[in-house]
Amino acid sequence: MGRAPCCDKANVKKGPWSPEEDTKLKSYIEKHGFGGNWIALPQKIGLKRCGKSCRLRWLNYLRPNIKHGGFSEEEDSIICSLYISIGSRWSIIASQLPGRTDNDIKNYWNTRLKKKLLGKQRKEPGRRGRRRTDNNPSAAQEAAKVADDNGNVGVTGWPQLPAAVAVPYPIEQASPLPLMTRKKPPVELGGTFSAAHHLPQPQIFGDPFSFSSLGWSSTTNSLLQENSSGTIQALQCTTTGNGFSAEIDELLRFNPAKLEGVDWLYDMEGTAMSSSPLENMNWNEVSHLMYPNMMQQLSTDLLMEERLHLGM
DNA sequence: AACGTTGGCAACCGCCGTATG
DNA sequence: TCATACGGCGGTTGCCAACGT
Numbered sequence: 001m002g003r004a005p006c007c008d009k010a011n012v013k014k015g016p017w018s019p020e021e022d023t024k025l026k027s028y029i030e031k032h033g034f035g036g037n038w039i040a041l042p043q044k045i046g047l048k049r050c051g052k053s054c055r056l057r058w059l060n061y062l063r064p065n066i067k068h069g070g071f072s073e074e075e076d077s078i079i080c081s082l083y084i085s086i087g088s089r090w091s092i093i094a095s096q097l098p099g100r101t102d103n104d105i106k107n108y109w110n111t112r113l114k115k116k117l118l119g120k121q122r123k124e125p126g127r128r129g130r131r132r133t134d135n136n137p138s139a140a141q142e143a144a145k146v147a148d149d150n151g152n153v154g155v156t157g158w159p160q161l162p163a164a165v166a167v168p169y170p171i172e173q174a175s176p177l178p179l180m181t182r183k184k185p186p187v188e189l190g191g192t193f194s195a196a197h198h199l200p201q202p203q204i205f206g207d208p209f210s211f212s213s214l215g216w217s218s219t220t221n222s223l224l225q226e227n228s229s230g231t232i233q234a235l236q237c238t239t240t241g242n243g244f245s246a247e248i249d250e251l252l253r254f255n256p257a258k259l260e261g262v263d264w265l266y267d268m269e270g271t272a273m274s275s276s277p278l279e280n281m282n283w284n285e286v287s288h289l290m291y292p293n294m295m296q297q298l299s300t301d302l303l304m305e306e307r308l309h310l311g312m
Numbered sequence: 313a314a315c316g317t318t319g320g321c322a323a324c325c326g327c328c329g330t331a332t333g
Numbered sequence: 334t335c336a337t338a339c340g341g342c343g344g345t346t347g348c349c350a351a352c353g354t
Contacts, residue, residue: 057322
């Protein structure tokens with residue numbers, strides 16, 4: 001037996017919300033809150049809408065301090081970096097960007113950022129696609145503004161990708177989400193990670209153990225070496241210089257304390273990747289070091305994904 | 313001017329996890 | 334323990350303005 005529908009589909013209105021509906025919903029929630037039950041809400045206030053629809057409308061459009069459009073370069077870099085690390089978990093990404101909704105970020109990623117990474121330029125920047133015609137035209141103008149390397153702002157094509165990530169870490173340190181909760185890996189190609197994640201299992205130093213033994217569900221080839229005090233001293237990862245695997249990236253972000261003792265990064269051939277010991281480097285510095293390569297890898301992955309999709 | 317195409321985005325759909333009885 | 338209801342989430346669809354031919 002299937003699940004009962006949340007509302008009588010025959011008697012609910014669908015499609016765009018009218019200003020009257022918006023006003024009703026907004027004023028009620030501002031006065032009384034949603035009452036702990038979205039499904040019951042529309043009946044209470046006389047709206048012929050599904051409760052879920054009310055919730056969505058409130059969260060994505062009516063609630064205070066929502067920002068639309070005009071994503072800054074800093075926001076771009078945060079979105080890109082988090083996408084690399086945790087995949088399409090838009091709600092988590094949105095939680096790092098005040099005023100942004102998961103829907104907005106998802107749309108922005110799908111329509112713009114992804115293409116930017118794929119290197120698709122607009123034929124005539126700013127001349128295609130729908131122009132915003134809402135009550136805030138300046139927002140549309142802001143959206144088209146980009147800054148060059150010198151910080152000069154102009155209305156041109158796509159902005160350059162940031163050279164380094166500046167994510168306001170720590171993210172969710174209180175409740176890091178392990179990879180096992182992922183619905184999907186960040187970039188999946190025919191059920192596997194991209195080639196960079198499939199390097200041969202190495203013969204490495206010491207007596208390593210995998211992330212799975214740390215309670216991570218990953219099948220990564222990344223290997224670690226613990227010292228006698230239980231902290232990780234050396235880290236060897238599946239990379240040819242194209243960036244960390246997502247697992248290591250996530251460990252760096254969510255559990256940096258575990259890596260406090262790491263002195264060197266090695267690739268799978270045992271070559272040191274870092275030009276100097278990582279001692280005294282914080283996450284932002286490490287990510288700064290690796291970010292361009294991470295972006296290059298994601299860009300390559302997206303390109304391959306698109307080619308597969310097109311049967312090329 | 314008319315029609316076709318593209319791109320942005322609001323909204324819907326359906327699955328999943330959790331709370332509750 | 335199981336069934337049901339609900340909130341939350343990511344994927345997808347469809348509308349429509351802007352633009353191209």
